[in-house]
Amino acid sequence: MTALCAAxxxxxxxxLCLFRLLLGPTLYDRVVAANAAGLCIMVGAAAFxxxxxxxxxxxxxxxxxxxxxxxxxxxxxxxxxxxxQSAIARAEExx
Numbered sequence: 001m002t003a004l005c006a007a008x009x010x011x012x013x014x015x016l017c018l019f020r021l022l023l024g025p026t027l028y029d030r031v032v033a034a035n036a037a038g039l040c041i042m043v044g045a046a047a048f049x050x051x052x053x054x055x056x057x058x059x060x061x062x063x064x065x066x067x068x069x070x071x072x073x074x075x076x077x078x079x080x081x082x083x084x085q086s087a088i089a090r091a092e093e094x095x
Contacts, residue, residue: 003046003047003048003050003051004047004051006043006046006047007043007044007047007048007051010040010041010043010044010047011040011044013036013040014037014040014041014044017033017034017036017037017040018033018037020033020036021033021034021037027079028079031072031075031076031079034071034072034075035068035072038064038067038068038071039068041064042061042064042065042068045057045060045061045064046058046061049061
């Protein structure tokens with residue numbers, strides 16, 4: 001019963017995160033909303049794992065967390081530097 005309540009709450013918060021992701025005033029708001037949406041998806045997957053009594057579904061949760069980590073680093077790097085290239089690569093291209 002607790003897992004079902006967690007899944008319902010995660011779905012409700014996911015809707016709010018998607019609203020913030022689409023209508024956020026700044027890029028940082030959108031990045032944080034994307035991170036929160038990923039966490040809601042992970043909570044939903046974990047609730048599904050508990051409801052189905054299948055421990056393999058928790059591996060999906062771990063994969064989601066690692067993918068969110070990489071995506072967050074990329075989004076914050078892009079929002080800071082406006083490019084995905086390293087500073088050394090940008091300095092070599094300058095005339």
